[in-house]
Amino acid sequence: MAKWFARKPSAAPGPRPDLEARAKLRIGIPKLLNVWTTHQFWLGFFGALGVPNNRVVFSGDTSEEQAREFGRGRGTVDCCYPVKCGAGHYGELVFGQKRKIDILFSPMIYSLSSFLQGHVADSLACPRVMAGPENIKAGFLKERDVFAENGIRYVSPLVSLAEPAIVPKQLYEALKDVIPGLSYKETRAAVDEGYRTLKGFNTEMRARSREILEWCARENRPCVMVLARPYHMDAGIGHEIEVDLQAYGYPILWMQYFPIDDDLMQWIFGPDMAAGHIKSPFDIDDVWPSSYSANTNEILWGAKVAARVPWITCAIRLTSYECGMDQPTFTPVQQIIERSHTLFFSFQELDSTKPAGSVKIRVETISFYMQQSSERIIEQKQAVTPPGCPLLPQAESKLATAKAELAASA
Numbered sequence: 258m259a260k261w262f263a264r265k266p267s268a269a270p271g272p273r274p275d276l277e278a279r280a281k282l283r284i285g286i287p288k289l290l291n292v293w294t295t296h297q298f299w300l301g302f303f304g305a306l307g308v309p310n311n312r313v314v315f316s317g318d319t320s321e322e323q324a325r326e327f328g329r330g331r332g333t334v335d336c337c338y339p340v341k342c343g344a345g346h347y348g349e350l351v352f353g354q355k356r357k358i359d360i361l362f363s364p365m366i367y368s369l370s371s372f373l374q375g376h377v378a379d380s381l382a383c384p385r386v387m388a389g390p391e392n393i394k395a396g397f398l399k400e401r402d403v404f405a406e407n408g409i410r411y412v413s414p415l416v417s418l419a420e421p422a423i424v425p426k427q428l429y430e431a432l433k434d435v436i437p438g439l440s441y442k443e444t445r446a447a448v449d450e451g452y453r454t455l456k457g458f459n460t461e462m463r464a465r466s467r468e469i470l471e472w473c474a475r476e477n478r479p480c481v482m483v484l485a486r487p488y489h490m491d492a493g494i495g496h497e498i499e500v501d502l503q504a505y506g507y508p509i510l511w512m513q514y515f516p517i518d519d520d521l522m523q524w525i526f527g528p529d530m531a532a533g534h535i536k537s538p539f540d541i542d543d544v545w546p547s548s549y550s551a552n553t554n555e556i557l558w559g560a561k562v563a564a565r566v567p568w569i570t571c572a573i574r575l576t577s578y579e580c581g582m583d584q585p586t587f588t589p590v591q592q593i594i595e596r597s598h599t600l601f602f603s604f605q606e607l608d609s610t611k612p613a614g615s616v617k618i619r620v621e622t623i624s625f626y627m628q629q630s631s632e633r634i635i636e637q638k639q640a641v642t643p644p645g646c647p648l649l650p651q652a653e654s655k656l657a658t659a660k661a662e663l664a665a666s667a
């Protein structure tokens with residue numbers, strides 16, 4: 258017996274030169290396209306593999322200076338402006354770092370882990386976004402291999418973030434020769450950590466949006482909802498229109514980070530579900546049956562939310578150039594918003610030239626209309642929203658319910 262239970266001293270873990278090498282890697286990630294809503298996945302993923310977060314370097318915001326200094330002569334043929342900007346981002350990571358990067362990691366994101374997943378047909382990325390890295394890369398290989406010249410390994414895996422089961426294989430295959438000692442098992446664990454980190458970040462952002470909404474509800478103050486693709490958060494692509502609006506005193510909510518807590522979703526979409534128009538709060542089949550594109554689906558869902566929440570008195574829609582993906586959504590989004598009396602403003606051709614003058618005039622116009630109409634819009638929308646708003650403290654919620662009932666019976 259004594260022999261069975263006797264424990265052999267476990268072997269002391271030996272040195273891991275591969276881990277030491279990983280801790281010294283510098284990884285550059287171009288901050289463009291869908292990286293805007295997946296950056297936390299990559300930080301969690303590489304962190305779990307032993308690459309410290311401060312050694313994962315993102316390029317800066319898109320700017321004319323960035324394109325001029327780092328992307329000149331490397332542009333490739335593409336009608337899509339947000340993709341064309343990629344040359345500046347790649348160039349900044351290759352030529353513009355004080356301390357050189359070892360790996361330029363530019364994922365071809367095929368699908369996204371959208372919060373609407375499971376309620377829509379699919380969560381695919383725009384095909385131009387997905388293939389963007391291939392296009393941008395060509396500008397750095399056309400005469401000679403600029404990555405190799407600078408001692409940089411270029412890694413650009415196809416990644417299906419909407420299908421977590423296949424992501425470890427996709428990333429392992431792409432990284433096994435560039436991350437020292439990488440095993441499939443640890444890639445799988447790192448992918449789990451990536452999803453966990455992304456989820457934690459999204460949850461925190463939604464909680465902050467909820468705080469804004471609760472403040473608006475408590476104070477009966479208006480706010481603005483931005484309906485746009487993730488890359489419009491980039492100051493050089495979205496031109497910080499929402500920042501200018503915020504300077505007028507209107508809080509901003511990005512649709513991507515709208516709170517999706519059950520109580521709020523039931524309050525917003527309960528009547529639609531009870532009437533059989535939709536099966537769940539995240540079902541957009543009533544307005545967009547062809548729900549294959551993740552970003553498009555979220556924009557349509559955001560329009561439905563903006564139409565239903567009283568304190569969102571204005572929605573602004575951003576889109577770049579004559580974007581083919583966005584074209585079919587213009588009319589439905591506008592109609593959903595406007596039929597609820599909510600103000601709707603659309604910036605449809607945000608392109609390379611910073612349209613500072615015209616943006617300033619339009620922001621002044623939006624602010625003027627919000628000032629003039631928000632009180633009336635809040636009242637009109639409150640009159641048709643269900644009682645028991647979870648954004649309001651209980652007593653105020655009851656008062657608002659009574660007011661709404663009174664208005665309805667008048």
Ligand code: SF4
Pocket residue numbers: 337338339340383384385386486577580581582583
């Ligand atoms: S959605 Fe439109 S503007 Fe955006 S990347 Fe795709 S093609 Fe370009």
